[in-house]
Amino acid sequence: MAETNKGRSEEEVARAFVNHYYHLFDNDRFSLFTLYSSTSLLTFEGQKIYGVEDIFNKLKQLPFDQCRHLISTVDSQPSSMAGGCGGILVFVSGSIQLHGEDHPLRFSQTFHLVPLPQGSFFVQNEMFRLNYG
């Protein structure tokens, strides 16, 4: 992905990632596969999906075409102590408006971004849940 960690705080990386991810999701969903790797894990409403290929297939099979995310909160933390794996945890809450539906759905989503040697990040972990009232 296009993000780089050079000279940026984890909050800046997290915010840039969130903007990038939901912009792609709402406008060019199939490009999301560029954010994953062969080791990535997605848990979507309790279903575990392993690796970029199966994650891409899951994105293709979602039962809606157009949607719009509205982000309420973005929290982030470094995922490790000194000497650890150097990742960033991103915790998002918001709502998703599906095309043709009257009411938006509340959701929460957690990402674990892991750095690549050249300074960019990929999504190693992702967990998504709708929040039913």
Added chain:
Amino acid sequence: MAETNKGRSEEEVARAFVNHYYHLFDNDRFSLFTLYSSTSLLTFEGQKIYGVEDIFNKLKQLPFDQCRHLISTVDSQPSSMAGGCGGILVFVSGSIQLHGEDHPLRFSQTFHLVPLPQGSFFVQNEMFRLNYG
């Protein structure tokens, strides 16, 4: 903490941790400090708190005495690839009933559990948000 990772899947560790954490929170909240270390990070409703001492102080200052958590979903994943830091991500949704309040509040919470050499885990990362409808 009392959990050990010997021979257990990350789902079993996550489920045992969730049961332990919310049981302590609802019955013996001040014992929660045993789950943290000096490197732990808590983001509570957007406020960042660093280290076990300040986390303990935050727990003491919460503006309610009695509460009861009802857990709706627990998702978990290993937080790293082979050779990584060997942690477990835990993503919880549920509701919290405060004593004297009519309606429970929806919440989402993410934990990153990191193993200690002797096989137990501590909470390296935690992020908590109420989910407002």
